[in-house]
Amino acid sequence: MRVEESFIPVYGVGETTERDLWRAGITHWDAFDPSAVGSTTADRIQAYIDDARESLAAGDTTFFAEQFPSQARWRLYETFRDNAAFLDIETTGLDQYRDDVTTVSVRLGGETTTLVRGQDLTADRLRDVVCDADMLVTFNGARFDVPFLESAFEVNGLFDRPHLDVMYPCRRLDLTGGLKRIERDLGVERDRPDLSGEDAVRLWREFQRGDDGALETLVSYNREDVDHLETVTERVVSRLHADIVPEDCPL
Structure with missing residues (x-):
């Protein structure tokens, strides 16, 4: 829609x-x-x-974020999907004031960029990969990813664009739990279904102890999150469209 x-x-x-x-x-x-x-x-x-x-x-996408009710913000996706930034982060814990962001993956225009702490994960690079996006798409990003990044990198204002937190449209479809559970419910398969957020913390610690392979696995895990987030968003938006449009409607 x-x-x-x-x-x-x-x-x-x-x-x-x-x-x-x-x-x-x-x-x-x-x-x-x-x-x-x-x-x-x-x-x-x-x-x-x-x-x-x-x-x-x-090209004023902010207008639509302000005008559409929050429960209907998923309707913005089809219009701005070609320049939507899918974002996911990994951290060393859940406290944005005590823990660190380890990796950030952003999928935009069919390409995924991953930034790594201590290498290229900086405020300037974050701005580079996000600033031109028409909208932001996350899963639980309104409560976690965005506040974490704003606290860690002082990039207030960077995310002032339409933000579709897919967790909430999922709930309208009775799709609950974390992203990986919802992926399974929607028939989206992972290359490494055995990995979890806790493993992401462990992998970072192993990398800090000198295991470069652990970082490679962590990056792969984080990239898969945003790649699958795009697929989940497509399927959820399609279902919501079918739910609200009457069968006798030509839309």
Whole structure:
């Protein structure tokens, strides 16, 4: 679902009204017919469409992050997917003030970049790999990855762009647990299903003791997280689209 097919950001337009518009053939901003709703709602919809068109043409993705309700932010994905940055980090623990970020993987434009602590993981490199993305996609990143990175590298503002934390759309589909469990539920297979977050901590410690192979495994594990996050996002967004669009709707 593209943003041009959504009317739910408009005050007074809920999912029921939106479905009625779709059923009436108003499945795109260009097809909006003011006579389909009351005059006040029509004025609000038209004002939103005018602002949204201007923002989309200008590449202002922040506008849509602000306008769409948080539970509907998954709808931004199809529009901005080509320049979405999938991000995942590994750390030495769960405390952003005491523990360290060890690796950061970012998948953007079909390519995955991994930054390693003590090598190329710096604030400048983070900005380089994320700054041009139209949106950010994480799993539990709103509570973990983003605050951890902001605390560790003082990159406040870097992540001020639409952020789709896929954990929450997953919950709407009764897909619960961690990313790896959800991958299994969706039929996504891992090369190393035996590895976990605890193993990531262990691997980093082994690397610090001189085991270069441990770092190679850790990097591979972290990269697989973001690669699979893209697959999970695609499948979850597709399911949510099917759930909200009526069968008799041409959308």
